Amino acid sequence: MAPERLREEGNYLFSKGEYHLAVDKYSAYIESVADRDDYSKAKKPELVFGYSNRAQGYLMLEEYSKALEDAENALRLDPTHLKSWVRKAKAFGGMKFHQQAVWAYKTVLRDFKDQLHKTNLQELLESLKAAEKMDRMTRLGRYEDGIDEYWDVASNVSEPPLMEEYVGPVEIKLTAATGRGLFATRDLLPGELLFVSNSMITVRVPFEDNEASRNLSQLALFEAIKRRVQNAKLEALEDFTRLQFLVQVAALGGSYPTESLLRDCPSMRYFTPLNGLSSKDRKITDDDRTHPALDTDFSDEMLRRIVEKRQFSHWGTNNEELNGLYSLPCLMNHSCVPNVAVTTMQNRTISKLFRAGRNIKKGDELVYAYYNINCPLDARRAFFPSLCCRCARCELEETLLAEVQPLKSLASQCNKFWEERPTLQGLTQEERHRKRNQCLICLNLLKDLLDSRLAFLTEIQKDMVRASFIRFNRLLHEPALSIAIQDCTRVDIEHEIALISVAVKAMNNVQPGSEIALAMISGIYYRVKRSTLSQEEDEFVGLKEIHRLGIEIIRILNGPHLKNQTVGKLFSYASLIRGVLGDGGSLLATGLLFHSSGD
Numbered sequence: 217m218a219p220e221r222l223r224e225e226g227n228y229l230f231s232k233g234e235y236h237l238a239v240d241k242y243s244a245y246i247e248s249v250a251d252r253d254d255y256s257k258a259k260k261p262e263l264v265f266g267y268s269n270r271a272q273g274y275l276m277l278e279e280y281s282k283a284l285e286d287a288e289n290a291l292r293l294d295p296t297h298l299k300s301w302v303r304k305a306k307a308f309g310g311m312k313f314h315q316q317a318v319w320a321y322k323t324v325l326r327d328f329k330d331q332l333h334k335t336n337l338q339e340l341l342e343s344l345k346a347a348e349k350m351d352r353m354t355r356l357g358r359y360e361d362g363i364d365e366y367w368d369v370a371s372n373v374s375e376p377p378l379m380e381e382y383v384g385p386v387e388i389k390l391t392a393a394t395g396r397g398l399f400a401t402r403d404l405l406p407g408e409l410l411f412v413s414n415s416m417i418t419v420r421v422p423f424e425d426n427e428a429s430r431n432l433s434q435l436a437l438f439e440a441i442k443r444r445v446q447n448a449k450l451e452a453l454e455d456f457t458r459l460q461f462l463v464q465v466a467a468l469g470g471s472y473p474t475e476s477l478l479r480d481c482p483s484m485r486y487f488t489p490l491n492g493l494s495s496k497d498r499k500i501t502d503d504d505r506t507h508p509a510l511d512t513d514f515s516d517e518m519l520r521r522i523v524e525k526r527q528f529s530h531w532g533t534n535n536e537e538l539n540g541l542y543s544l545p546c547l548m549n550h551s552c553v554p555n556v557a558v559t560t561m562q563n564r565t566i567s568k569l570f571r572a573g574r575n576i577k578k579g580d581e582l583v584y585a586y587y588n589i590n591c592p593l594d595a596r597r598a599f600f601p602s603l604c605c606r607c608a609r610c611e612l613e614e615t616l617l618a619e620v621q622p623l624k625s626l627a628s629q630c631n632k633f634w635e636e637r638p639t640l641q642g643l644t645q646e647e648r649h650r651k652r653n654q655c656l657i658c659l660n661l662l663k664d665l666l667d668s669r670l671a672f673l674t675e676i677q678k679d680m681v682r683a684s685f686i687r688f689n690r691l692l693h694e695p696a697l698s699i700a701i702q703d704c705t706r707v708d709i710e711h712e713i714a715l716i717s718v719a720v721k722a723m724n725n726v727q728p729g730s731e732i733a734l735a736m737i738s739g740i741y742y743r744v745k746r747s748t749l750s751q752e753e754d755e756f757v758g759l760k761e762i763h764r765l766g767i768e769i770i771r772i773l774n775g776p777h778l779k780n781q782t783v784g785k786l787f788s789y790a791s792l793i794r795g796v797l798g799d800g801g802s803l804l805a806t807g808l809l810f811h812s813s814g815d
């Protein structure tokens with residue numbers, strides 16, 4: 217077929233969205249032009265056209281390294297070909313080489329200034345801005361810009377910001393008692409970013425709390441990971457990201473006690489996004505070629521175990537469930553006194569951002585809470601029966617519950633009250649008061665215990681005990697039990713603020729960056745503010761102090777550099793989530809914080 221015909225057919229197929237076929241036609245076109253027996257100078261424009269258009273086809277197919285190769289082929293023949301430059305920039309972006317994408321967009325904007333018309337220019341400026349943002353995230357760990365922009369009324373951003381991956385001051389090592397864990401490689405301040413992890417694979421299923429639906433989602437994850445492993449195995453020695461994927465899956469499937477340190481404690485190079493690696497570290501080395509992950513058989517049994525044991529579930533909007541697999545988060549151990557705060561964000565993927573919750577020293581193990589830890593020991597253990605956490609708090613509580621009978625009965629009342637919660641809505645006025653009083657009596661008993669028999673505990677130990685009884689405080693804030701501000705005296709309100717203040721301070725000392733504490737603070741703050749007494753809000757004893765604590769929590773969860781305006785919005789929005797925060801619902805809370813647009 218004549219080259220012109222091939223070119224026309226390629227264009228036609230491209231316009232119809234048949235990108236695979238279009239790429240084939242452009243390949244045939246390139247070949248037939250190259251084979252033609254005439255001067256190379258004469259063929260140059262046609263070859264540039266062929267390579268450049270095929271690059272565009274590859275971009276549509278998300279085959280970015282091939283797109284880059286073609287764009288570069290075209291530019292070698294004609295370094296002034298604008299479209300090839302733009303395609304090269306896009307290919308860099310697709311490969312997540314954001315630093316190079318920034319450079320390529322800047323080159324276009326500088327060298328082709330006179331050829332760009334308005335729409336072109338606008339589009340390129342936006343692409344450059346997006347690439348710069350991605351670059352800041354993946355190399356510097358700066359995510360606040362995207363969050364600020366999302367919440368800025370002046371911006372038209374409606375989608376939650378896309379969070380690219382980032383790996384900061386973290387390494388994998390063996391712990392003394394709980395297998396592998398993550399450790400800090402330098403001293404850290406509260407709110408500092410540790411790493412951001414996107415799900416390797418996500419499946420969306422309609423939310424149905426039953427066995428069949430769980431099986432279906434596990435099967436879908438299993439099929440997806442199996443396909444990805446097979447593909448990665450084919451190209452792992454040419455493509456470093458595929459090798460990274462294999463190492464990550466092998467690490468998740470690795471058993472502990474460890475058989476092979478190399479496989480079970482892989483270098484962070486295998487977890488770091490390419491844009492965060494030096495160009496030397498991105499290249500496949502001899503050590504990579506002999507990496508044990510390449511010899512791993514990735515049996516169905518191993519992949520099934522990964523899916524079953526390592527899957528994270530999130531509630532999505534529209535009553536759907538998003539189930540995902542993560543690499544680094546799965547290597548971090550649990551503690552009921554965590555030092556890491558996590559937020560989850562749903563955008564096109566699901567991103568988890570991990571930040572230091574408190575001051576952390578170089579070499580400290582990094583631990584976060586796998587589940588809601590604001591409840592008594594037995595309720596915590598019920599969330600994850602196979603774990604049996606032995607952190608300092610669990611050990612303390614176990615001893616106290618065995619030796620201090622009143623504490624044990626308070627714990628069982630606490631759980632019982634909480635389980636009765638769904639029926640609170642239908643109570644009469646009198647029953648509500650009675651129930652509320654029961655909670656208040658329990659809280660007073662707890663206070664007396666801590667002031668007398670348990671007075672020997674240190675302050676942080678007392679806070680650990682208080683944090684285990686938060687359910688009493690939360691019940692006081694259930695819509696069915698909470699006091700209507702108009703109907704109560706200033707003394708009542710101040711008493712309630714004092715109660716919540718003790719509770720949220722304890723929660724924050726035990727688990728800095730607690731979304732449940734934030735929701736409780738914001739809830740009472742706005743209840744007082746919206747009441748008829750709102751003018752005097754600042755005079756209420758303790759209200760300012762809990763507001764300050766709420767702000768502190770937001771900055772731990774979302775970074776210390778967030779604009780004040782954004783922090784204010786997140787604080788006001790947090791009051792809306794208290795109703796939907798059930799046990800284990802803390803992941804949902806921040807998902808929602810970002811998911812809903814506006815206030």
Ligand SMILES: C[S@@+](CC[C@H](N)C(=O)[O-])C[C@H]1O[C@@H](n2cnc3c(N)ncnc32)[C@H](O)[C@@H]1O
Pocket residue numbers: 394395396397472545546547548549550551602603604605606607
């Ligand atoms: C998500 S993995 C964490 C990484 C794990 N240590 C490894 O080597 O793969 C969770 C498993 O780690 C162990 N683990 C994590 N936190 C623990 C804790 N606080 N107490 C006891 N075991 C824990 C349990 O075996 C648990 O099933």
